[in-house]
Amino acid sequence: MEKLEYAKGVVFRREPAGGILFNIDTGDLQVTEGVAFGICDMIDSGKNRAEILSELKKHYPEEQGLEQDLDDFIKELKEKGALV
């Protein structure tokens, strides 16, 4: 079970619409909306990859390729330095 954790100095917070990832050390800000927001919120609440995938499948039962989309998004967050 892959544990997901924001990098030190990266804060995820909810906004009136969606959320943001804010890097305290650089001041960089990334807006998250829709499913990306939902995933970031679940990471923030301590859910691991399998738990997030399970939630996504519950919410989007008809959607194909959810697992690949999730892994792509996690990879993107890691490449940006938001996830360790």
Added chain:
Amino acid sequence: MKTPYWVSPREANLLITGKCNLRCRHCSVTSYGGLDTDLPLSVWKDILDELQRSKLLKLTVTGGEPLVRPDFVEFLGEIHRRPFRFSINTNGTLVTPRVIEAVKKYSSRFNEFMVSLDGPDEETVDSQRGSGVFQELVRGVKMLRSAGIPFGFYCTTTSLNVDRVVETAEFAVSLGARWIKFNNFLLAGPGLNRDMIPEQAKVNRAAEELYVLSSKYPGRIQGTLLDMHTRVLKYKRGELHTEKDRAYSCGGGTGKIAIFPDGRVTPCDHLPDLTLGNITQQSLEDILTGGEMRKFSEFMNQKRSDFAECRECRYLELCTGGCPVEPLNMKQVIGLDRHSCLKLALEET
């Protein structure tokens, strides 16, 4: 996945002390008096923990004069230990090598010093802030510059300096400021002198002069005077759009809060009397979803058209609404914000 949730403000002004080494004539904080209860650092640590739990991102350390706290450097260490970016709002007269050393140590999360500058010379500054202040603040600012620490200036525009805004801006730039913000003098405290309110025509002229100067220093001349002049120019070009009929528009209590030296939370540091709750006794979420905040929101959400002076105004539809500080301090049910009034900006020449 859409569920309702509470959204905390992003920013807070921390008034870590009510004490100040100066007695500035236009200061709303000292105008109220009675801010003598400074919480110890041990309690502020708990407050910082609560702000971290509530996911605030940016803090401005202010006062009073924050540098009068003997444990100021330790305070910065506690902020830096938690995930916040921070700035320091100071009169600039108490900068010491120890303060410089601490800020450099914590520079990865430090935005800037925000220093008060009310004029280009000793005569102007000292007339607002007291004898000897100009020399001391220039000394402090030169220390910041030598250390490579970023800083900008706030200039409160009063009747004493409204004719000297261009010289003040030039002086700020010559000192190495990243920016200077010219803001309106708010009649935001019971002890403030109405004689310090500048004539509207002079304010308008100053704003126009600053607008011209801003092309020489792109991005470095800022503040509410310039913001209003930009709206005036947009109006003249026919670029303003119809706005929501709302008396006031600011982020007080929603985008930003102030925490007073005794732990009281208010929507803004210019509203010391408007206590929403005390963060030493309640969570921030309880405070900002509580009854006092609801009352404040209701006040903010009144309509401009409910106010007799605005109802017949030809600019009503284009007006954004303004700052509630002066109407609230004057205990009005609803009132005009002079500083965001398009009619005053356009017609008082």
